[in-house]
Amino acid sequence: xxxxxxxxxxxxxxxxxxxxxxxxxxxxxxxxxxxxxxxxxxxxxxxxxxxxxxxxxxxxxxxxxxxxxxxxxxxxxxxxxxxxxxxxxxxxxxxxxxxxxxxxxxxxxxxxxxxxxxxxxxxxxxxxxxxxxxxxxxxxxxxxxxxxxxxxxxx
Numbered sequence: 001x002x003x004x005x006x007x008x009x010x011x012x013x014x015x016x017x018x019x020x021x022x023x024x025x026x027x028x029x030x031x032x033x034x035x036x037x038x039x040x041x042x043x044x045x046x047x048x049x050x051x052x053x054x055x056x057x058x059x060x061x062x063x064x065x066x067x068x069x070x071x072x073x074x075x076x077x078x079x080x081x082x083x084x085x086x087x088x089x090x091x092x093x094x095x096x097x098x099x100x101x102x103x104x105x106x107x108x109x110x111x112x113x114x115x116x117x118x119x120x121x122x123x124x125x126x127x128x129x130x131x132x133x134x135x136x137x138x139x140x141x142x143x144x145x146x147x148x149x150x151x152x153x154x155x
Contacts, residue, residue, distance in 0.1 A: 075127035092134040114147035
């Protein structure tokens with residue numbers, strides 16, 4: 001028998017697992033909004049998926065059903081969350097349009113950031129909070145520090 005790898009090929013040491021009422025609906029949202037590609041699907045007793053592994057660019061994540069018996073529950077739908085998923089896309093404005101068309105709500109509109117990204121914050125139809133970003137400018141640490149200091153002075 002072959003020796004098992006501590007971390008399987010194609011998976012990072014840390015990856016998110018998003019708990020959803022409908023993993024299939026969340027997968028469809030991620031595919032249409034962010035270009036996610038399904039990797040693995042596991043059906044539950046009724047045949048509907050309870051676990052779907054997917055990729056967004058190089059990132060691996062899992063969407064799965066709620067399992068209250070192990071304290072694995074869906075998020076509240078008020079747009080608050082202790083966890084925020086940060087995703088880079090080719091065009092943040094275009095991804096934002098697609099996400100809203102799919103039922104996402106904008107929490108913070110797209111805006112240019114001091115570190116060189118354009119970002120927006122949304123809550124998806126399942127209640128997960130995302131920061132959607134595109135790099136629009138390469139910056140140095142000195143530029144970021146100066147811009148941050150300038151922002152702090154304006155507050």
